[in-house]
């Protein structure tokens with residue numbers, strides 16, 4: 481699902497290490513490694529008879545590894561939200577991992593729920609999306625190219641496990657510019673906030689008296705906010721993603 485447009489500058493699912501492709505598990509190589517272990521053992525321990533039972537057990541172990549759907553390599557074509565489903569999806573408030581077969585079914589599902597939507601927003605210098613379902617406080621990095629959300633904690637159970645659409649602001653580059661003078665940790669924006677809102681927040685922060693002391697001549701907002709953070713480490717909400 482490729483969406484035209486200028487990619488965000490702030491961190492998002494396409495740039496976050498936890499969401500990037502990983503090299504797959506080569507199960508044939510894994511089996512070859514097990515066979516090589518047996519050969520080396522026999523070579524290095526000629527007096528140590530390897531019983532057929534042990535070999536059978538090893539072969540059976542390798543077979544189970546190869547047959548285990550959970551060890552299937554990630555498809556390079558998967559998008560970040562699909563990868564996160566494969567790596568982390570669970571249900572019942574994150575208590576039970578989704579079965580590999582269920583994860584693959586979710587990944588294969590390209591549809592979105594008809595009405596429920598989630599919204600991308602800026603939190604601590606990152607584009608994130610929170611779970612839209614009541615009682616679930618989960619969140620993920622927002623994907624710019626695959627604008628869908630499947631919760632890794634509640635498995636979107638409230639809508640029968642359907643993906644929901646993630647709405648990005650049309651002016652995401654403007655939003656990034658509005659908060660660009662702030663240190664990353666205090667770059668926040670929620671849908672509906674305007675340039676004037678952000679400017680008013682900056683002015684309020686400058687005017688309310690900083691823990692870091694009075695403003696200094698020529699000091700930028702970013703420098704001042706950073707100084708405040710040093711003096712008072714509490715810098716606002718940060719979503720857990």
Ligand SMILES: [Zn+2]
Pocket residue numbers: 611612613616617618631632633634635636
């Ligand atoms: Zn959820």
